[in-house]
Amino acid sequence: MSYERDNIRRLSAYTPGEQPKAADIIKLNTNENPYPPVKSIMDALSSIQGEHLRKYPPATAIEFREATAKVHSVQPDQVIATNGSDELLRLAITCYCEPNSDSKKKGALGLTDPTYSLYNVLADIHDALIVSIDLDDQYQMPTDLAEQWNRAGCTLAMIVNPHAPSGRVYEIDQLKMIATAFNGILIIDEAYADFADFNALDLVRENSGLNNVLISRTFSKGYSLAGLRFGYGIAPASIIDTLNKAKDSYNTDFISQKLATAAILAHDDVAKTWDLVKSERSRVENKLIGMGYHVFPSQTNFLLAIPPKDAPQAEAIYRQLAEQHIYIRHFSMANMRDKIRISIGTPEQNDTLLQAMKELK
Amino acid sequence: MSYERDNIRRLSAYTPGEQPKAADIIKLNTNENPYPPVKSIMDALSSIQGEHLRKYPPATAIEFREATAKVHSVQPDQVIATNGSDELLRLAITCYCEPNSDSKKKGALGLTDPTYSLYNVLADIHDALIVSIDLDDQYQMPTDLAEQWNRAGCTLAMIVNPHAPSGRVYEIDQLKMIATAFNGILIIDEAYADFADFNALDLVRENSGLNNVLISRTFSKGYSLAGLRFGYGIAPASIIDTLNKAKDSYNTDFISQKLATAAILAHDDVAKTWDLVKSERSRVENKLIGMGYHVFPSQTNFLLAIPPKDAPQAEAIYRQLAEQHIYIRHFSMANMRDKIRISIGTPEQNDTLLQAMKELK
Numbered sequence: 001m002s003y004e005r006d007n008i009r010r011l012s013a014y015t016p017g018e019q020p021k022a023a024d025i026i027k028l029n030t031n032e033n034p035y036p037p038v039k040s041i042m043d044a045l046s047s048i049q050g051e052h053l054r055k056y057p058p059a060t061a062i063e064f065r066e067a068t069a070k071v072h073s074v075q076p077d078q079v080i081a082t083n084g085s086d087e088l089l090r091l092a093i094t095c096y097c098e099p100n101s102d103s104k105k106k107g108a109l110g111l112t113d114p115t116y117s118l119y120n121v122l123a124d125i126h127d128a129l130i131v132s133i134d135l136d137d138q139y140q141m142p143t144d145l146a147e148q149w150n151r152a153g154c155t156l157a158m159i160v161n162p163h164a165p166s167g168r169v170y171e172i173d174q175l176k177m178i179a180t181a182f183n184g185i186l187i188i189d190e191a192y193a194d195f196a197d198f199n200a201l202d203l204v205r206e207n208s209g210l211n212n213v214l215i216s217r218t219f220s221k222g223y224s225l226a227g228l229r230f231g232y233g234i235a236p237a238s239i240i241d242t243l244n245k246a247k248d249s250y251n252t253d254f255i256s257q258k259l260a261t262a263a264i265l266a267h268d269d270v271a272k273t274w275d276l277v278k279s280e281r282s283r284v285e286n287k288l289i290g291m292g293y294h295v296f297p298s299q300t301n302f303l304l305a306i307p308p309k310d311a312p313q314a315e316a317i318y319r320q321l322a323e324q325h326i327y328i329r330h331f332s333m334a335n336m337r338d339k340i341r342i343s344i345g346t347p348e349q350n351d352t353l354l355q356a357m358k359e360l361k
Numbered sequence: 362m363s364y365e366r367d368n369i370r371r372l373s374a375y376t377p378g379e380q381p382k383a384a385d386i387i388k389l390n391t392n393e394n395p396y397p398p399v400k401s402i403m404d405a406l407s408s409i410q411g412e413h414l415r416k417y418p419p420a421t422a423i424e425f426r427e428a429t430a431k432v433h434s435v436q437p438d439q440v441i442a443t444n445g446s447d448e449l450l451r452l453a454i455t456c457y458c459e460p461n462s463d464s465k466k467k468g469a470l471g472l473t474d475p476t477y478s479l480y481n482v483l484a485d486i487h488d489a490l491i492v493s494i495d496l497d498d499q500y501q502m503p504t505d506l507a508e509q510w511n512r513a514g515c516t517l518a519m520i521v522n523p524h525a526p527s528g529r530v531y532e533i534d535q536l537k538m539i540a541t542a543f544n545g546i547l548i549i550d551e552a553y554a555d556f557a558d559f560n561a562l563d564l565v566r567e568n569s570g571l572n573n574v575l576i577s578r579t580f581s582k583g584y585s586l587a588g589l590r591f592g593y594g595i596a597p598a599s600i601i602d603t604l605n606k607a608k609d610s611y612n613t614d615f616i617s618q619k620l621a622t623a624a625i626l627a628h629d630d631v632a633k634t635w636d637l638v639k640s641e642r643s644r645v646e647n648k649l650i651g652m653g654y655h656v657f658p659s660q661t662n663f664l665l666a667i668p669p670k671d672a673p674q675a676e677a678i679y680r681q682l683a684e685q686h687i688y689i690r691h692f693s694m695a696n697m698r699d700k701i702r703i704s705i706g707t708p709e710q711n712d713t714l715l716q717a718m719k720e721l722k
Contacts, residue, residue: 036412
């Protein structure tokens with residue numbers, strides 16, 4: 001006899017990219033920053049004492065929120081700290097989507113297809129109805145996206161910008177039009193914004209004219225802290241208040257609060273690694289184009305590419321590279337399986353990758 | 362216009378104990394271990410390098426699970442690591458309780474009253490029906506507890522053992538009878554088991570004759586790691602498999618996995634602090650009894666006590682002590698407001714508390 005809910009029984013869990021253990025691998029499959037965390041972050045780690053660990057941490061990460069509010073020119077009550085941005089996304093679904101919503105008129109989750117695949121998993125765990133609207137072959141959104149979501153009863157929607165898995169960016173004006181037309185909370189997931197030319201922070205400021213945008217950020221990509229599990233949301237205080245009701249009491253630990261605070265304050269220093277990544281992104285893109293690949297323009301730290309007709313196809317490339325301990329990403333969904341996704345590494349890693357790609361059989 | 366679910370709008374969030382900031386306070390309000398984390402835990406912290414933080418952590422904390430399985434004589438697939446035991450409790454509700462369950466015949470959450478107050482909050486976030494069965498004035502459970510839960514359609518139930526907020530312990534035979542009679546998953550929350558004379562681990566072993574018990578553990582109390590946010594569950598593999606489907610992909614970070622592994626391996630060393638706490642618990646209990654208090658027998662690191670008739674009453678005691686920077690806990694619920702709860706501190710802290718209690722006005 002099993003007692004779990006029907007939707008949990010049916011669930012296929014999210015498949016994260018491989019984390020191979022061998023020491024000599026080149027890992028370009030999960031979009032980590034190839035450069036190590038900056039010194040001030042490691043100094044913050046060295047400063048942790050036993051007494052900090054013995055006691056419960058600050059429940060709402062006030063020091064982090066104050067520092068982050070200052071950096072982004074918002075108020076501390078517009079910021080929530082979370083156990084990775086995964087938790088932020090889950091909290092939003094918990095608060096704004098109705099479980100069993102296939103039987104209701106309100107409370108569905110609006111997505112695009114393709115998008116970050118975790119969104120679907122989180123909705124399925126909650127048993128929320130997913131309303132997934134197709135992007136075109138350049139990953140552009142339809143002009144009536146918000147209206148389609150409205151008609152289907154969505155009260156929450158998620159757009160990842162820059163877009164994953166394509167890397168393309170949507171203009172802020174386009175996002176603002178969608179937020180204005182949408183009858184619900186719009187999450188703009190800026191996991192990759194550190195590598196982009198602009199971000200949507202203006203849409204959560206008090207003078208934005210909007211009150212329904214929630215921006216999601218993470219330290220996993222730009223700040224080289226994927227191992228730390230720390231993300232945050234920025235939104236009007238009314239949205240943050242709601243999310244706070246649903247979070248675990250002490251959702252972030254003392255160490256990650258300290259390191260994330262050091263990280264956000266080291267913003268300018270960390271940005272030097274983003275410039276290195278962007279420069280390499282441009283170089284790798286040009287090399288791939290030279291080899292006949294179709295490469296989608298990217299403002300992230302990865303490139304999505306379609307192999308030329310005379311080369312091995314996407315899954316074969318993934319396999320051949322993995323045999324040489326070079327890991328890139330291949331997705332099995334129908335609209336992704338002809339493509340490969342490559343995280344931008346150090347110049348040396350990228351050279352090794354490009355050389356191996358020239359020698360594919 | 363607000364878009365959140367009705368149950369979220371109605372929610373009052375869990376109130377954690379105060380975490381006052383002043384340096385000179387005596388903090389006996391949130392049941393932390395008064396002794397610092399042992400040396401091998403701090404050594405594990407010193408060993409963390411930037412490269413560990415740059416990459417995603419092991420998704421299911423395999424090293425921790427292997428170490429813990431060995432210590433508890435179970436299999437690694439019987440263990441799940443979580444972001445504090447709060448996450449474990451939430452995952453169980455997500456998987457086994459139906460949202461909107463007031464309109465259904467199955468999927469309610471079975472509790473006792475009183476119990477750890479977070480359980481009610483987590484159920485309200487999920488919008489699960491709570492079936493709360495009264496304990497008697499010695500915090501004993503009714504003999505037909507499981508039958509009452511069954512009749513009310515509970516598919517998940519939670520017992521904290523040793524019990525909070527009383528500190529009393531339930532015998533394993535009694536828990537086994539409840540698990541046998543209950544038609545659902547029974548969580549035994551052993552947050553305080555490190556300070557007790559026995560635990561319920563036998564009930565999750567393969568030869569137990571049971572397949573519906575999930576034990577919850579935390580490093581926040583016994584291991585002096587409340588700031589780390591790390592807990593775990595032990596259960597038959599079928600229950601762990603279900604919980605794994607609902608957890609965030611990377612729910613625990615690299616640092617906490619390393620420190621928790623060091624902690625569980627330092628079990629015997631840490632146990633010396635538990636002996637000190639137990640010895641002080643006995644001393645403080647006797648002193649309070651000598652001062653006319655009714656003290657409930659405790660196998661935790663706290664004491665629940667009712668002041669004598671000629672002393673100030675519970676809330677006044679709490680306030681007077683707080684003015685002297687000594688923090689104990691007072692709950693406002695009707696069945697708790699005549700009592701105070703005191704975490705056991707170091708001998709010096711306990712002496713200061715007892716002296717202050719003698720001088721109450």
